Amino acid sequence: MSNLVFFFSGEITVIANLLLLLTAAVWGFGFVAQSLGMDHLAPFMFNSLRFFIGALSLLPLIWYFANKKTLLVGQKKSLLIASISAGSVLFIAASLQQVGLQYTSAANAGFITGLYIVIVPVLGLILKHQTGVNTWIGCAIAVVGLYFLSIKDDMSIGYGDLLQLIGAVFWAIHILIIDHFAKKHSPILLSHLQFIFCGLLSITVSMMIETTVVANIGLAWAALAYSGIISVGVGYTLQVVAQKNAHPAHVAIILSLETVFAAIGGIVILGETLDARAILGCGLMLMGILVSQIPLRYFVKSWGQQKHPTV
Template identity: 40%
Template sequence: MKKTQLKNSLLLLLTATIWGVAFVAQSVGMDHVGPFTFNAIRSIIGGIVLIPCIFFLDHRKSAQKEELPSPQQQVEQTGTLILGGVCCGILLALASSFQQMGIQYTTVGRAGFITACYIVIVPILGHFFLSKKCGATIWIAVALALAGLYLLCITDGFSVGKGDLLVMVCSLLFSLHILVIDYFSPKVDGVKMSCIQFFVCGFLCAIPAVFTEPIVLADIFAAWAPILYAGVMSCGVAYTLQIIGQKDMNPTVASLILSLESCISVLAGWILLNQKLSARELSGCVLMFAAIILAQLPSGKKA
Protein backbone atom coordinates (compact mmCIF):
# COMPACT_ATOMS: atom_id res chain seq x y z
CA MET A 1 0.00 0.00 0.00
CA LYS A 2 2.81 2.40 0.93
CA LYS A 3 4.63 1.62 -2.34
CA THR A 4 1.44 2.29 -4.29
CA GLN A 5 0.93 5.64 -2.54
CA LEU A 6 4.56 6.60 -3.18
CA LYS A 7 4.20 5.70 -6.86
CA ASN A 8 0.96 7.66 -7.10
CA SER A 9 2.57 10.65 -5.36
CA LEU A 10 5.42 10.62 -7.90
CA LEU A 11 2.91 10.42 -10.77
CA LEU A 12 1.07 13.45 -9.37
CA LEU A 13 4.37 15.31 -8.94
CA LEU A 14 5.20 14.62 -12.59
CA THR A 15 1.71 15.89 -13.47
CA ALA A 16 2.34 19.12 -11.56
CA THR A 17 5.68 19.53 -13.36
CA ILE A 18 4.09 19.20 -16.79
CA TRP A 19 1.30 21.61 -15.84
CA GLY A 20 3.77 24.11 -14.41
CA VAL A 21 5.65 24.29 -17.70
CA ALA A 22 2.29 24.46 -19.52
CA PHE A 23 1.65 27.89 -17.96
CA VAL A 24 4.45 29.18 -20.19
CA ALA A 25 2.91 27.43 -23.22
CA GLN A 26 -0.54 28.87 -22.43
CA SER A 27 0.85 32.38 -22.12
CA VAL A 28 2.77 32.16 -25.40
CA GLY A 29 -0.08 30.47 -27.26
CA MET A 30 -2.50 33.25 -26.34
CA ASP A 31 -0.40 35.64 -28.42
CA HIS A 32 -1.81 33.98 -31.55
CA VAL A 33 -5.21 32.37 -30.82
CA GLY A 34 -8.20 32.94 -28.53
CA PRO A 35 -8.79 31.01 -25.28
CA PHE A 36 -11.60 28.78 -26.58
CA THR A 37 -9.70 27.95 -29.78
CA PHE A 38 -6.57 27.11 -27.79
CA ASN A 39 -8.47 24.84 -25.37
CA ALA A 40 -10.48 23.14 -28.10
CA ILE A 41 -7.44 22.20 -30.19
CA ARG A 42 -5.28 21.15 -27.24
CA SER A 43 -8.08 18.95 -25.82
CA ILE A 44 -8.79 17.21 -29.12
CA ILE A 45 -5.05 16.56 -29.56
CA GLY A 46 -4.97 15.15 -26.02
CA GLY A 47 -7.82 12.75 -26.82
CA ILE A 48 -6.23 11.62 -30.10
CA VAL A 49 -2.91 10.94 -28.36
CA LEU A 50 -4.62 8.55 -25.93
CA ILE A 51 -6.35 6.39 -28.55
CA PRO A 52 -3.24 4.28 -29.41
CA CYS A 53 -2.46 4.05 -25.68
CA ILE A 54 -5.90 2.51 -25.07
CA PHE A 55 -5.42 -0.07 -27.84
CA PHE A 56 -1.95 -0.93 -26.49
CA LEU A 57 -3.21 -1.40 -22.92
CA ASP A 58 -6.20 -3.47 -24.05
CA HIS A 59 -3.91 -5.70 -26.13
CA ARG A 60 -1.63 -6.10 -23.13
CA LYS A 61 -4.56 -7.17 -20.93
CA SER A 62 -5.62 -9.70 -23.57
CA ALA A 63 -2.10 -11.09 -23.81
CA GLN A 64 -1.96 -11.49 -20.03
CA LYS A 65 -5.31 -13.31 -20.23
CA GLU A 66 -6.88 -11.26 -17.48
CA GLU A 67 -10.33 -12.35 -16.38
CA LEU A 68 -13.01 -10.44 -18.28
CA PRO A 69 -16.13 -9.14 -16.54
CA SER A 70 -19.52 -10.62 -17.37
CA PRO A 71 -21.65 -8.95 -20.12
CA GLN A 72 -23.84 -7.31 -17.47
CA GLN A 73 -20.78 -5.99 -15.63
CA GLN A 74 -19.33 -4.70 -18.92
CA VAL A 75 -22.54 -2.74 -19.60
CA GLU A 76 -22.48 -1.27 -16.09
CA GLN A 77 -18.78 -0.40 -16.34
CA THR A 78 -19.27 1.20 -19.76
CA GLY A 79 -22.12 3.34 -18.43
CA THR A 80 -20.02 4.45 -15.45
CA LEU A 81 -17.06 5.14 -17.73
CA ILE A 82 -19.10 7.34 -20.08
CA LEU A 83 -20.75 9.17 -17.18
CA GLY A 84 -17.37 9.81 -15.52
CA GLY A 85 -15.77 10.98 -18.76
CA VAL A 86 -18.63 13.35 -19.57
CA CYS A 87 -18.72 14.82 -16.04
CA CYS A 88 -14.94 15.31 -16.02
CA GLY A 89 -15.03 16.75 -19.56
CA ILE A 90 -17.71 19.32 -18.69
CA LEU A 91 -15.84 20.47 -15.57
CA LEU A 92 -12.51 20.53 -17.42
CA ALA A 93 -14.00 22.61 -20.26
CA LEU A 94 -15.46 25.13 -17.82
CA ALA A 95 -12.37 25.32 -15.59
CA SER A 96 -9.81 25.60 -18.39
CA SER A 97 -11.91 28.19 -20.23
CA PHE A 98 -12.27 30.41 -17.16
CA GLN A 99 -8.52 30.06 -16.57
CA GLN A 100 -7.60 30.99 -20.15
CA MET A 101 -9.95 33.99 -20.11
CA GLY A 102 -8.66 35.09 -16.72
CA ILE A 103 -5.02 35.00 -17.83
CA GLN A 104 -5.88 37.71 -20.37
CA TYR A 105 -6.79 40.17 -17.60
CA THR A 106 -4.43 39.30 -14.77
CA THR A 107 -0.79 38.34 -14.28
CA VAL A 108 0.42 34.76 -14.60
CA GLY A 109 1.54 34.90 -10.95
CA ARG A 110 -1.91 35.88 -9.69
CA ALA A 111 -3.54 33.29 -11.97
CA GLY A 112 -1.23 30.59 -10.61
CA PHE A 113 -1.92 31.56 -7.00
CA ILE A 114 -5.70 31.77 -7.33
CA THR A 115 -5.95 28.57 -9.40
CA ALA A 116 -3.96 26.66 -6.78
CA CYS A 117 -6.43 27.76 -4.08
CA TYR A 118 -8.09 24.41 -4.80
CA ILE A 119 -5.74 23.09 -2.10
CA VAL A 120 -8.04 24.87 0.37
CA ILE A 121 -11.35 24.33 -1.48
CA VAL A 122 -10.88 20.54 -1.94
CA PRO A 123 -10.59 19.62 1.77
CA ILE A 124 -13.44 21.97 2.68
CA LEU A 125 -15.78 20.49 0.05
CA GLY A 126 -14.60 16.95 0.82
CA HIS A 127 -15.03 17.44 4.57
CA PHE A 128 -18.53 18.91 4.48
CA PHE A 129 -20.09 17.15 1.47
CA LEU A 130 -18.23 13.84 0.94
CA SER A 131 -17.24 12.86 4.50
CA LYS A 132 -13.54 12.95 3.57
CA LYS A 133 -12.02 13.43 7.01
CA CYS A 134 -8.62 15.12 7.25
CA GLY A 135 -6.26 15.09 10.21
CA ALA A 136 -4.57 18.10 11.76
CA THR A 137 -1.37 17.39 9.80
CA ILE A 138 -3.19 17.80 6.49
CA TRP A 139 -4.76 21.10 7.56
CA ILE A 140 -1.36 22.42 8.70
CA ALA A 141 0.08 21.37 5.33
CA VAL A 142 -2.74 23.21 3.56
CA ALA A 143 -1.99 26.38 5.55
CA LEU A 144 1.74 26.10 4.79
CA ALA A 145 1.08 25.55 1.08
CA LEU A 146 -1.28 28.52 0.94
CA ALA A 147 1.32 30.75 2.64
CA GLY A 148 3.97 29.48 0.23
CA LEU A 149 1.77 30.20 -2.77
CA TYR A 150 1.18 33.73 -1.55
CA LEU A 151 4.90 34.43 -1.14
CA LEU A 152 5.62 32.77 -4.47
CA CYS A 153 3.01 34.41 -6.68
CA ILE A 154 1.70 37.61 -5.09
CA THR A 155 4.60 40.05 -5.11
CA ASP A 156 2.86 43.35 -5.80
CA GLY A 157 -0.04 43.36 -3.36
CA PHE A 158 -3.39 41.60 -3.66
CA SER A 159 -6.38 43.10 -5.40
CA VAL A 160 -9.38 41.46 -7.00
CA GLY A 161 -10.01 42.41 -10.62
CA LYS A 162 -11.95 40.92 -13.53
CA GLY A 163 -9.23 38.37 -14.32
CA ASP A 164 -8.89 37.41 -10.64
CA LEU A 165 -12.63 36.71 -10.38
CA LEU A 166 -12.56 34.55 -13.53
CA VAL A 167 -9.66 32.49 -12.16
CA MET A 168 -11.43 32.17 -8.78
CA VAL A 169 -14.31 30.46 -10.60
CA CYS A 170 -11.70 28.31 -12.38
CA SER A 171 -10.24 27.26 -8.99
CA LEU A 172 -13.66 26.18 -7.70
CA LEU A 173 -14.31 24.19 -10.88
CA PHE A 174 -10.91 22.47 -10.70
CA SER A 175 -11.72 21.53 -7.09
CA LEU A 176 -14.92 19.85 -8.26
CA HIS A 177 -12.93 18.20 -11.08
CA ILE A 178 -10.51 16.68 -8.52
CA LEU A 179 -13.37 15.37 -6.37
CA VAL A 180 -15.21 13.89 -9.38
CA ILE A 181 -12.01 12.10 -10.44
CA ASP A 182 -11.64 10.83 -6.86
CA TYR A 183 -15.15 9.35 -7.13
CA PHE A 184 -14.86 7.71 -10.57
CA SER A 185 -11.16 6.70 -10.83
CA PRO A 186 -11.42 3.54 -8.64
CA LYS A 187 -14.40 2.32 -10.71
CA VAL A 188 -13.24 2.73 -14.31
CA ASP A 189 -10.25 2.59 -16.65
CA GLY A 190 -8.43 5.88 -16.03
CA VAL A 191 -6.96 6.22 -19.54
CA LYS A 192 -10.31 5.65 -21.24
CA MET A 193 -12.04 8.13 -18.94
CA SER A 194 -9.32 10.68 -19.66
CA CYS A 195 -9.76 10.18 -23.42
CA ILE A 196 -13.52 10.74 -23.17
CA GLN A 197 -13.11 13.85 -21.05
CA PHE A 198 -10.78 15.45 -23.62
CA PHE A 199 -13.11 14.93 -26.55
CA VAL A 200 -16.03 16.26 -24.49
CA CYS A 201 -13.92 19.24 -23.41
CA GLY A 202 -12.71 19.90 -26.97
CA PHE A 203 -16.26 19.76 -28.38
CA LEU A 204 -17.64 22.09 -25.70
CA CYS A 205 -14.81 24.62 -26.18
CA ALA A 206 -15.13 24.49 -29.98
CA ILE A 207 -18.73 25.77 -29.85
CA PRO A 208 -17.95 29.23 -28.37
CA ALA A 209 -14.69 29.34 -30.39
CA VAL A 210 -16.62 29.14 -33.68
CA PHE A 211 -19.08 31.88 -32.69
CA THR A 212 -16.87 34.30 -30.71
CA GLU A 213 -13.30 34.02 -32.01
CA PRO A 214 -11.65 34.46 -35.42
CA ILE A 215 -10.19 31.06 -36.33
CA VAL A 216 -7.30 31.68 -38.71
CA LEU A 217 -5.23 28.71 -39.86
CA ALA A 218 -2.06 30.82 -40.06
CA ASP A 219 -2.46 31.86 -36.41
CA ILE A 220 -2.93 28.24 -35.33
CA PHE A 221 0.26 27.23 -37.17
CA ALA A 222 2.07 30.17 -35.56
CA ALA A 223 1.12 28.75 -32.15
CA TRP A 224 1.88 25.12 -33.07
CA ALA A 225 4.59 24.59 -30.42
CA PRO A 226 2.61 25.72 -27.33
CA ILE A 227 -0.56 24.05 -28.63
CA LEU A 228 1.26 20.78 -29.26
CA TYR A 229 2.89 20.84 -25.81
CA ALA A 230 -0.42 21.70 -24.13
CA GLY A 231 -2.23 19.01 -26.13
CA VAL A 232 0.22 16.11 -25.93
CA MET A 233 1.90 16.73 -22.58
CA SER A 234 -0.49 18.87 -20.51
CA CYS A 235 -3.65 17.09 -21.71
CA GLY A 236 -2.81 13.66 -23.09
CA VAL A 237 -0.09 12.80 -20.57
CA ALA A 238 -0.63 14.92 -17.46
CA TYR A 239 -4.40 14.63 -17.00
CA THR A 240 -4.14 10.87 -17.52
CA LEU A 241 -1.37 10.69 -14.92
CA GLN A 242 -3.65 12.69 -12.60
CA ILE A 243 -6.48 10.17 -12.97
CA ILE A 244 -4.14 7.20 -12.46
CA GLY A 245 -2.20 8.88 -9.64
CA GLN A 246 -5.33 9.93 -7.72
CA LYS A 247 -6.53 6.35 -7.46
CA ASP A 248 -6.63 5.34 -3.75
CA MET A 249 -5.14 8.71 -2.76
CA ASN A 250 -6.63 11.17 -0.28
CA PRO A 251 -7.96 13.95 -2.56
CA THR A 252 -6.58 16.63 -0.21
CA VAL A 253 -3.07 15.17 -0.40
CA ALA A 254 -3.46 14.86 -4.18
CA SER A 255 -4.49 18.51 -4.47
CA LEU A 256 -1.48 19.57 -2.37
CA ILE A 257 0.92 17.76 -4.68
CA LEU A 258 -0.82 19.10 -7.80
CA SER A 259 -0.62 22.65 -6.40
CA LEU A 260 3.14 22.46 -6.93
CA GLU A 261 2.36 23.45 -10.53
CA SER A 262 2.49 27.08 -9.36
CA CYS A 263 5.94 26.59 -7.88
CA ILE A 264 7.14 24.81 -11.00
CA SER A 265 5.60 27.46 -13.28
CA VAL A 266 7.78 30.09 -11.61
CA LEU A 267 10.85 27.88 -12.03
CA ALA A 268 9.89 27.27 -15.69
CA GLY A 269 9.60 31.01 -16.22
CA TRP A 270 13.03 31.46 -14.66
CA ILE A 271 14.62 28.79 -16.89
CA LEU A 272 12.69 29.31 -20.15
CA LEU A 273 11.87 33.02 -20.00
CA ASN A 274 14.88 34.20 -17.97
CA GLN A 275 12.70 35.44 -15.10
CA LYS A 276 14.74 35.58 -11.89
CA LEU A 277 13.49 34.38 -8.49
CA SER A 278 13.53 36.80 -5.55
CA ALA A 279 14.26 35.77 -1.96
CA ARG A 280 10.52 36.03 -1.28
CA GLU A 281 9.69 33.64 -4.13
CA LEU A 282 12.37 31.17 -3.03
CA SER A 283 10.85 31.24 0.48
CA GLY A 284 7.50 30.40 -1.08
CA CYS A 285 9.04 27.41 -2.86
CA VAL A 286 10.51 26.15 0.42
CA LEU A 287 7.13 26.40 2.18
CA MET A 288 5.43 24.60 -0.69
CA PHE A 289 7.84 21.66 -0.58
CA ALA A 290 7.58 21.55 3.23
CA ALA A 291 3.80 21.32 2.94
CA ILE A 292 4.01 18.42 0.49
CA ILE A 293 6.46 16.52 2.70
CA LEU A 294 4.28 17.12 5.77
CA ALA A 295 1.20 15.86 3.95
CA GLN A 296 3.01 12.61 3.11
CA LEU A 297 3.99 11.82 6.72
CA PRO A 298 2.00 8.95 8.30
CA SER A 299 -0.58 9.96 10.87
CA GLY A 300 -2.77 8.17 13.36
CA LYS A 301 -2.11 5.06 15.46
CA LYS A 302 -0.11 2.27 13.95
CA ALA A 303 -1.77 -1.11 13.77
Protein backbone atom coordinates in the same frame (compact mmCIF):
# COMPACT_ATOMS: atom_id res chain seq x y z
CA MET B 1 17.77 -12.63 -0.51
CA SER B 2 15.56 -10.30 1.55
CA ASN B 3 18.23 -7.58 1.34
CA LEU B 4 18.30 -7.97 -2.45
CA VAL B 5 14.50 -7.63 -2.67
CA PHE B 6 14.63 -4.56 -0.41
CA PHE B 7 17.33 -3.01 -2.61
CA PHE B 8 15.39 -3.46 -5.83
CA SER B 9 12.07 -2.36 -4.30
CA GLY B 10 13.78 0.76 -2.99
CA GLU B 11 15.31 1.43 -6.40
CA ILE B 12 11.90 1.05 -8.07
CA THR B 13 10.42 3.54 -5.61
CA VAL B 14 13.16 6.07 -6.40
CA ILE B 15 12.52 5.65 -10.14
CA ALA B 16 8.78 6.12 -9.56
CA ASN B 17 9.40 9.32 -7.59
CA LEU B 18 11.68 10.63 -10.35
CA LEU B 19 8.96 9.92 -12.92
CA LEU B 20 6.49 11.84 -10.75
CA LEU B 21 8.95 14.73 -10.56
CA LEU B 22 9.20 14.68 -14.36
CA THR B 23 5.40 14.70 -14.52
CA ALA B 24 5.26 17.75 -12.26
CA ALA B 25 7.79 19.49 -14.52
CA VAL B 26 5.79 18.61 -17.64
CA TRP B 27 2.57 19.97 -16.13
CA GLY B 28 4.28 23.03 -14.65
CA PHE B 29 5.82 24.09 -17.96
CA GLY B 30 2.38 23.51 -19.49
CA PHE B 31 1.36 26.90 -18.05
CA VAL B 32 4.09 28.47 -20.18
CA ALA B 33 2.83 26.70 -23.31
CA GLN B 34 -0.73 27.82 -22.58
CA SER B 35 0.43 31.41 -22.17
CA LEU B 36 2.46 31.33 -25.39
CA GLY B 37 -0.40 29.72 -27.29
CA MET B 38 -2.56 32.78 -26.77
CA ASP B 39 -0.10 34.88 -28.75
CA HIS B 40 -1.87 33.41 -31.78
CA LEU B 41 -5.16 31.91 -30.62
CA ALA B 42 -8.03 33.06 -28.41
CA PRO B 43 -8.53 31.12 -25.13
CA PHE B 44 -11.48 28.92 -26.09
CA MET B 45 -10.09 27.94 -29.49
CA PHE B 46 -6.74 27.09 -27.93
CA ASN B 47 -8.45 24.96 -25.28
CA SER B 48 -10.61 23.14 -27.81
CA LEU B 49 -7.62 22.18 -29.95
CA ARG B 50 -5.40 21.13 -27.05
CA PHE B 51 -8.08 18.91 -25.55
CA PHE B 52 -8.84 17.30 -28.91
CA ILE B 53 -5.11 16.66 -29.33
CA GLY B 54 -4.99 15.34 -25.77
CA ALA B 55 -7.84 12.94 -26.52
CA LEU B 56 -6.03 11.67 -29.61
CA SER B 57 -2.81 11.21 -27.64
CA LEU B 58 -4.56 8.77 -25.30
CA LEU B 59 -5.74 6.47 -28.09
CA PRO B 60 -2.53 4.34 -28.05
CA LEU B 61 -2.98 3.75 -24.31
CA ILE B 62 -6.63 2.83 -24.75
CA TRP B 63 -5.71 0.43 -27.56
CA TYR B 64 -2.96 -1.13 -25.41
CA PHE B 65 -5.16 -1.74 -22.38
CA ALA B 66 -8.05 -2.91 -24.57
CA ASN B 67 -5.76 -5.55 -26.12
CA LYS B 68 -4.60 -6.55 -22.64
CA LYS B 69 -8.29 -6.81 -21.74
CA THR B 70 -7.72 -4.64 -18.67
CA LEU B 71 -9.84 -1.69 -19.85
CA LEU B 72 -12.74 -1.31 -17.41
CA VAL B 73 -15.64 0.11 -19.43
CA GLY B 74 -18.59 -0.47 -17.10
CA GLN B 75 -22.15 0.48 -18.09
CA LYS B 76 -22.25 2.71 -21.17
CA LYS B 77 -24.96 4.96 -19.70
CA SER B 78 -22.93 5.47 -16.53
CA LEU B 79 -19.81 6.14 -18.61
CA LEU B 80 -21.67 8.76 -20.65
CA ILE B 81 -22.93 10.49 -17.50
CA ALA B 82 -19.43 10.40 -16.01
CA SER B 83 -17.86 11.83 -19.18
CA ILE B 84 -20.41 14.65 -19.47
CA SER B 85 -20.12 15.52 -15.76
CA ALA B 86 -16.31 15.48 -15.71
CA GLY B 87 -16.04 17.16 -19.11
CA SER B 88 -18.39 20.00 -18.14
CA VAL B 89 -16.49 20.81 -14.94
CA LEU B 90 -13.18 20.43 -16.79
CA PHE B 91 -14.45 22.92 -19.37
CA ILE B 92 -15.26 25.48 -16.67
CA ALA B 93 -11.95 24.99 -14.84
CA ALA B 94 -9.81 25.05 -17.99
CA SER B 95 -11.67 28.08 -19.37
CA LEU B 96 -11.15 30.07 -16.18
CA GLN B 97 -7.48 29.10 -16.19
CA GLN B 98 -6.91 29.94 -19.86
CA VAL B 99 -8.76 33.26 -19.78
CA GLY B 100 -7.09 34.13 -16.47
CA LEU B 101 -3.65 33.65 -18.05
CA GLN B 102 -4.36 36.73 -20.15
CA TYR B 103 -4.38 38.84 -17.00
CA THR B 104 -1.82 37.19 -14.72
CA SER B 105 1.55 35.49 -14.89
CA ALA B 106 2.23 31.79 -15.39
CA ALA B 107 3.84 31.77 -11.92
CA ASN B 108 0.74 33.18 -10.23
CA ALA B 109 -1.51 30.86 -12.23
CA GLY B 110 0.55 27.84 -11.23
CA PHE B 111 0.61 28.55 -7.51
CA ILE B 112 -3.05 29.62 -7.26
CA THR B 113 -4.24 26.65 -9.31
CA GLY B 114 -2.17 24.42 -7.02
CA LEU B 115 -4.54 25.34 -4.19
CA TYR B 116 -6.88 22.64 -5.51
CA ILE B 117 -4.75 20.19 -3.52
CA VAL B 118 -5.83 21.97 -0.33
CA ILE B 119 -9.41 22.57 -1.50
CA VAL B 120 -10.10 18.90 -2.37
CA PRO B 121 -10.14 17.58 1.23
CA VAL B 122 -12.10 20.65 2.38
CA LEU B 123 -14.81 20.02 -0.24
CA GLY B 124 -14.60 16.35 0.69
CA LEU B 125 -16.27 17.23 3.98
CA ILE B 126 -19.51 17.67 2.02
CA LEU B 127 -19.17 14.04 0.94
CA LYS B 128 -18.39 13.06 4.55
CA HIS B 129 -14.71 12.40 3.83
CA GLN B 130 -12.37 12.55 6.80
CA THR B 131 -10.08 15.58 6.88
CA GLY B 132 -7.03 15.76 9.15
CA VAL B 133 -5.82 18.71 11.18
CA ASN B 134 -2.88 19.06 8.80
CA THR B 135 -5.33 20.03 6.03
CA TRP B 136 -6.67 22.97 8.03
CA ILE B 137 -3.17 24.10 9.01
CA GLY B 138 -2.04 23.84 5.40
CA CYS B 139 -5.12 25.70 4.23
CA ALA B 140 -4.45 28.55 6.66
CA ILE B 141 -0.82 28.85 5.53
CA ALA B 142 -1.88 28.78 1.86
CA VAL B 143 -4.46 31.53 2.42
CA VAL B 144 -1.80 33.75 3.99
CA GLY B 145 0.41 33.01 1.00
CA LEU B 146 -2.41 33.92 -1.38
CA TYR B 147 -2.74 37.25 0.44
CA PHE B 148 0.92 38.13 -0.16
CA LEU B 149 0.84 36.87 -3.75
CA SER B 150 -2.41 38.34 -5.03
CA ILE B 151 -4.09 40.78 -2.62
CA LYS B 152 -3.24 44.41 -3.34
CA ASP B 153 -2.80 47.26 -0.85
CA ASP B 154 -6.46 48.27 -1.28
CA MET B 155 -7.48 44.69 -0.37
CA SER B 156 -8.56 43.91 -3.94
CA ILE B 157 -7.43 40.92 -5.97
CA GLY B 158 -6.28 41.02 -9.57
CA TYR B 159 -8.83 39.86 -12.17
CA GLY B 160 -6.57 37.12 -13.52
CA ASP B 161 -5.71 35.84 -10.05
CA LEU B 162 -9.41 35.81 -9.13
CA LEU B 163 -10.23 33.69 -12.17
CA GLN B 164 -7.44 31.27 -11.23
CA LEU B 165 -8.76 31.07 -7.66
CA ILE B 166 -12.30 30.27 -8.81
CA GLY B 167 -10.78 27.82 -11.26
CA ALA B 168 -8.92 26.06 -8.42
CA VAL B 169 -12.29 25.32 -6.80
CA PHE B 170 -13.54 23.75 -10.04
CA TRP B 171 -10.28 21.76 -10.44
CA ALA B 172 -10.95 20.38 -6.94
CA ILE B 173 -14.56 19.52 -7.88
CA HIS B 174 -13.25 17.85 -11.02
CA ILE B 175 -10.89 15.63 -8.99
CA LEU B 176 -13.75 14.54 -6.71
CA ILE B 177 -15.89 13.69 -9.76
CA ILE B 178 -13.08 11.64 -11.29
CA ASP B 179 -12.47 9.92 -7.95
CA HIS B 180 -16.13 8.93 -7.81
CA PHE B 181 -16.47 7.61 -11.36
CA ALA B 182 -12.98 6.11 -11.76
CA LYS B 183 -14.05 3.25 -9.49
CA LYS B 184 -16.56 2.15 -12.12
CA HIS B 185 -14.68 2.96 -15.33
CA SER B 186 -11.14 3.02 -16.69
CA PRO B 187 -9.52 6.37 -15.73
CA ILE B 188 -7.85 6.52 -19.15
CA LEU B 189 -11.09 5.93 -21.06
CA LEU B 190 -12.91 8.42 -18.83
CA SER B 191 -10.18 11.00 -19.42
CA HIS B 192 -10.33 10.42 -23.19
CA LEU B 193 -14.09 10.98 -23.34
CA GLN B 194 -14.09 13.98 -21.01
CA PHE B 195 -11.38 15.62 -23.14
CA ILE B 196 -13.57 15.18 -26.22
CA PHE B 197 -16.60 16.64 -24.46
CA CYS B 198 -14.57 19.54 -23.06
CA GLY B 199 -13.15 20.20 -26.53
CA LEU B 200 -16.66 20.26 -28.03
CA LEU B 201 -17.87 22.77 -25.44
CA SER B 202 -14.77 24.93 -25.96
CA ILE B 203 -15.04 25.04 -29.75
CA THR B 204 -18.78 25.79 -29.51
CA VAL B 205 -18.11 28.83 -27.32
CA SER B 206 -15.19 29.85 -29.54
CA MET B 207 -17.38 29.85 -32.64
CA MET B 208 -19.91 32.03 -30.84
CA ILE B 209 -17.63 34.72 -29.37
CA GLU B 210 -14.18 34.41 -30.99
CA THR B 211 -12.73 34.96 -34.44
CA THR B 212 -10.05 32.48 -35.46
CA VAL B 213 -7.62 32.88 -38.34
CA VAL B 214 -6.81 29.40 -39.63
CA ALA B 215 -3.19 30.39 -40.33
CA ASN B 216 -2.74 31.20 -36.63
CA ILE B 217 -3.37 27.58 -35.71
CA GLY B 218 -0.17 26.69 -37.54
CA LEU B 219 1.70 29.47 -35.73
CA ALA B 220 0.59 28.03 -32.39
CA TRP B 221 1.57 24.44 -33.29
CA ALA B 222 4.39 24.18 -30.74
CA ALA B 223 2.24 25.35 -27.81
CA LEU B 224 -0.63 23.11 -28.94
CA ALA B 225 1.66 20.10 -29.34
CA TYR B 226 3.15 20.56 -25.89
CA SER B 227 -0.20 21.23 -24.20
CA GLY B 228 -1.97 18.37 -25.95
CA ILE B 229 0.63 15.65 -26.45
CA ILE B 230 3.21 16.31 -23.71
CA SER B 231 1.05 17.70 -20.88
CA VAL B 232 -1.87 15.35 -21.46
CA GLY B 233 -0.53 12.26 -23.26
CA VAL B 234 2.97 11.97 -21.82
CA GLY B 235 2.16 13.54 -18.45
CA TYR B 236 -0.86 11.30 -17.86
CA THR B 237 1.08 8.20 -18.90
CA LEU B 238 3.97 9.00 -16.58
CA GLN B 239 1.57 9.55 -13.71
CA VAL B 240 -0.20 6.22 -14.26
CA VAL B 241 3.09 4.31 -14.52
CA ALA B 242 4.72 6.02 -11.54
CA GLN B 243 1.76 5.73 -9.17
CA LYS B 244 1.92 1.95 -9.35
CA ASN B 245 5.19 1.98 -7.35
CA ALA B 246 4.98 5.21 -5.35
CA HIS B 247 3.56 5.95 -1.92
CA PRO B 248 0.28 7.96 -2.17
CA ALA B 249 1.64 10.68 0.12
CA HIS B 250 4.75 11.00 -2.03
CA VAL B 251 2.59 11.25 -5.16
CA ALA B 252 0.62 14.23 -3.85
CA ILE B 253 3.68 16.04 -2.52
CA ILE B 254 5.84 15.58 -5.63
CA LEU B 255 3.05 16.49 -8.05
CA SER B 256 2.40 19.67 -6.05
CA LEU B 257 5.85 20.83 -7.23
CA GLU B 258 4.08 21.54 -10.52
CA THR B 259 3.56 25.04 -9.09
CA VAL B 260 7.31 25.55 -8.69
CA PHE B 261 8.02 24.48 -12.27
CA ALA B 262 5.31 26.85 -13.50
CA ALA B 263 7.11 29.70 -11.73
CA ILE B 264 10.51 28.61 -13.09
CA GLY B 265 9.12 28.40 -16.62
CA GLY B 266 7.48 31.81 -16.31
CA ILE B 267 10.70 33.42 -15.15
CA VAL B 268 13.14 31.65 -17.50
CA ILE B 269 11.06 31.39 -20.67
CA LEU B 270 8.53 34.22 -20.43
CA GLY B 271 10.79 36.68 -18.63
CA GLU B 272 8.36 37.16 -15.75
CA THR B 273 9.56 38.65 -12.47
CA LEU B 274 8.49 38.15 -8.88
CA ASP B 275 9.05 40.81 -6.22
CA ALA B 276 9.87 39.94 -2.60
CA ARG B 277 6.19 40.00 -1.58
CA ALA B 278 5.22 37.61 -4.39
CA ILE B 279 8.11 35.26 -3.59
CA LEU B 280 7.00 35.17 0.06
CA GLY B 281 3.45 34.44 -1.05
CA CYS B 282 4.58 31.64 -3.37
CA GLY B 283 6.72 30.12 -0.64
CA LEU B 284 3.88 30.14 1.89
CA MET B 285 1.44 28.68 -0.62
CA LEU B 286 3.83 25.87 -1.45
CA MET B 287 4.39 25.26 2.26
CA GLY B 288 0.64 25.14 2.83
CA ILE B 289 0.18 22.66 -0.01
CA LEU B 290 2.93 20.41 1.36
CA VAL B 291 1.71 20.59 4.98
CA SER B 292 -1.82 19.68 3.86
CA GLN B 293 -0.47 16.45 2.36
CA ILE B 294 1.55 15.25 5.36
CA PRO B 295 -0.48 13.87 8.32
CA LEU B 296 0.64 15.19 11.71
CA ARG B 297 1.11 11.60 12.92
CA TYR B 298 4.04 11.41 10.50
CA PHE B 299 5.85 14.14 12.45
CA VAL B 300 4.90 12.56 15.78
CA LYS B 301 6.23 9.20 14.61
CA SER B 302 9.44 10.75 13.29
CA TRP B 303 9.97 12.71 16.54
CA GLY B 304 9.38 9.56 18.60
CA GLN B 305 11.94 7.61 16.57
CA GLN B 306 14.52 10.36 17.10
CA LYS B 307 13.79 10.50 20.82
CA HIS B 308 13.97 6.71 21.21
CA PRO B 309 16.28 5.51 18.46
CA THR B 310 16.38 1.79 17.71
CA VAL B 311 19.65 0.16 18.72
